[in-house]
Amino acid sequence: MSAFSGIIEYNMAKLTKKEIAQVAELARIAQTDDQLEDSVKDVSSILGFVESLQAIDTSGIKPSSQVTGLTDVWREDVVLRCELSRDELLANAPLTQDGYIKVKKVL
Amino acid sequence: MPSLACLSIEAAHELLQTKQISCVELVQYYLDRIKQYDEKIHAVLTLCDTQALTQAKKIDEKIAAKEEIGVLEGIPYVAKDLFLTKGIRTTAASKILEHFIPPYSATVIEKLESVGAILLAKTNTDEFAQGGSTENSAFGPTKNPWNTHYVPGGTSGGSAAAVAADFCVFALGTDTGGSIRQPAAYCGITGLKPTYGLVSRYGVVAAASSLDTIGPLTRSAQDAAVVLSAIAGQDTSDATTITLEDSDFTHTMIDKPKIGLLKAETQLMDQIESSLDDLGWSHTPITSDQYPSDEALTAYYIINPSEISSNLERYDGIRYGEQNKDATNTHDTYTKTRQEFLGAEIKRRILLGTYSLSAGYYDAYYKKAMQVRTKVIQKYEKLFESCDVIVAPVTLGPAFELGSKTDPVEMYQVDILTVAVNLAGLPSVCIPAAIDENTGLPLGIQIIGKQKDDAKVLAVAREFQNKTNWHTKVEEITL
Numbered sequence: 001m002s003a004f005s006g007i008i009e010y011n012m013a014k015l016t017k018k019e020i021a022q023v024a025e026l027a028r029i030a031q032t033d034d035q036l037e038d039s040v041k042d043v044s045s046i047l048g049f050v051e052s053l054q055a056i057d058t059s060g061i062k063p064s065s066q067v068t069g070l071t072d073v074w075r076e077d078v079v080l081r082c083e084l085s086r087d088e089l090l091a092n093a094p095l096t097q098d099g100y101i102k103v104k105k106v107l
Numbered sequence: 108m109p110s111l112a113c114l115s116i117e118a119a120h121e122l123l124q125t126k127q128i129s130c131v132e133l134v135q136y137y138l139d140r141i142k143q144y145d146e147k148i149h150a151v152l153t154l155c156d157t158q159a160l161t162q163a164k165k166i167d168e169k170i171a172a173k174e175e176i177g178v179l180e181g182i183p184y185v186a187k188d189l190f191l192t193k194g195i196r197t198t199a200a201s202k203i204l205e206h207f208i209p210p211y212s213a214t215v216i217e218k219l220e221s222v223g224a225i226l227l228a229k230t231n232t233d234e235f236a237q238g239g240s241t242e243n244s245a246f247g248p249t250k251n252p253w254n255t256h257y258v259p260g261g262t263s264g265g266s267a268a269a270v271a272a273d274f275c276v277f278a279l280g281t282d283t284g285g286s287i288r289q290p291a292a293y294c295g296i297t298g299l300k301p302t303y304g305l306v307s308r309y310g311v312v313a314a315a316s317s318l319d320t321i322g323p324l325t326r327s328a329q330d331a332a333v334v335l336s337a338i339a340g341q342d343t344s345d346a347t348t349i350t351l352e353d354s355d356f357t358h359t360m361i362d363k364p365k366i367g368l369l370k371a372e373t374q375l376m377d378q379i380e381s382s383l384d385d386l387g388w389s390h391t392p393i394t395s396d397q398y399p400s401d402e403a404l405t406a407y408y409i410i411n412p413s414e415i416s417s418n419l420e421r422y423d424g425i426r427y428g429e430q431n432k433d434a435t436n437t438h439d440t441y442t443k444t445r446q447e448f449l450g451a452e453i454k455r456r457i458l459l460g461t462y463s464l465s466a467g468y469y470d471a472y473y474k475k476a477m478q479v480r481t482k483v484i485q486k487y488e489k490l491f492e493s494c495d496v497i498v499a500p501v502t503l504g505p506a507f508e509l510g511s512k513t514d515p516v517e518m519y520q521v522d523i524l525t526v527a528v529n530l531a532g533l534p535s536v537c538i539p540a541a542i543d544e545n546t547g548l549p550l551g552i553q554i555i556g557k558q559k560d561d562a563k564v565l566a567v568a569r570e571f572q573n574k575t576n577w578h579t580k581v582e583e584i585t586l
Contacts, residue, residue: 067532
């Protein structure tokens with residue numbers, strides 16, 4: 001019987017700066033060069049940590065994406081009145097104009 | 108005036124109903140304590156004193172008119188700053204929501220409001236409920252009321268510290284991978300993670316949606332049962348919710364539960380074994396191989412960041428929250444806003460999740476982790492064939508010192524005994540069960556049941572607390 005040590009041994013995964021920069025762009029997070037270096041180190045270390053998953057035999061095992069067993073939960077499609085005014089709904093938007101949310105140049 | 112120290116819900120209710128104290132006095136007692144001691148603890152992010160006192164006055168008028176009040180009516184509580192509260196700032200302890208005022212309240216907040224419970228404050232947490240110590244809060248860490256050099260645990264660390272410091276009668280927290288149970292263990296209180304879906308998540312800032320649960324942190328299992336009875340049940344705004352046939356969790360009795368005892372070589376488990384023997388409860392050992400731990404932890408750290416990365420896409424700096432001022436186009440508004448206002452741990456998990464969900468890696472990471480999740484569920488099914496409940500440590504040791512865990516993976520490893528419960532959606536209640544010899548800090552066990560056996564795990568915890576006094580040690584804290 002093995003005891004819980006609380007320590008799982010692992011090696012760093014090997015990720016490149018280019019790969020992490022690409023992921024950061026997909027995730028829409030800008031990074032300075034220093035931040036990018038840190039991200040490469042951290043993500044490599046975490047991916048190395050979870051690498052032991054690959055050794056687990058999961059052939060023929062169905063993935064579980066949820067645990068409730070509920071399927072097709074329906075409700076009546078009814079219109080609910082929104083009690084909030086336009087101003088209240090827009091109060092949290094950082095940039096507005098004439099009762100609309102304003103965005104900066106898209107293209 | 109009678110002593111108001113560490114009141115149970117029932118005791119507070121009795122004092123109010125028999126007019127031994129007014130509701131305003133009760134609320135003021137907690138507000139005074141928060142004002143006096145929170146500088147040291149930093150459990151609170153936003154105080155709701157004006158609203159709380161207004162509500163208390165109304166309840167006093169009701170009592171004066173000789174009306175009966177409900178068991179939670181006039182009972183002061185605090186909520187983790189992840190629960191949306193209409194008109195009251197809700198930050199998720201993130202800079203990106205520093206000034207966010209929700210236009211509506213979470214279902215559980217509305218439910219508690221409808222039975223007259225009084226919200227005193229919003230409490231500190233790790234940013235977006237990701238971490239294990241509240242050190243990831245953008246507004247500074249919470250300290251453990253037992254010893255302020257130590258963390259209170261996380262992510263519901265503010266709520267746990269508030270209950271231990273007697274800033275409230277009870278608190279609300281969320282548990283995605285141990286965030287109610289671990290801080291409850293570190294602060295020597297009771298914390299319930301209910302069956303997934305038993306409590307509505309509507310209006311609670313989403314972290315990892317297939318794992319997130321909501322529950323109470325209290326000074327006894329009985330109080331946890333009272334709160335759960337008020338907040339559980341189906342909600343049309345959260346399609347994963349269920350209503351159990353018996354929705355009163357306060358009265359289930361269990362005489363001699365069949366216990367599966369997870370063997371871990373810790374001072375705590377030696378203590379527990381002798382406690383169970385004293386109670387005359389039979390227990391059969393569960394070995395570390397039989398119990399999902401290492402594989403659950405690694406699967407969790409794929410599933411959690413994947414769902415985080417997806418849920419946190421909404422923080423784009425456009426519709427609400429903070430916005431970077433230098434960006435000149437929409438693309439840069441997104442990227443610079445997220446760079447400026449999201450904390451390091453959140454960015455780390457978003458990157459990891461985006462990587463594991465991206466084309467080419469999905470099968471190797473996310474799908475694989477979901478298959479391992481099935482194996483975790485199967486392991487529990489097998490274990491529950493021969494026991495009613497599983498008793499396990501919540502953590503392998505007591506709270507650690509502030510600033511002592513700087514490596515992210517080292518912090519993740521603290522979750523080794525809590526995350527499997529979330530992967531399987533099981534109910535688990537943490538109760539204090541020993542004091543660590545070296546530090547004098549509390550240690551907690553969790554009582555884990557099959558899905559929907561929330562009443563049973565609470566009954567076992569209540570019975571344990573009826574016959575032992577570990578849960579009253581928290582009353583000895585001096586701030």
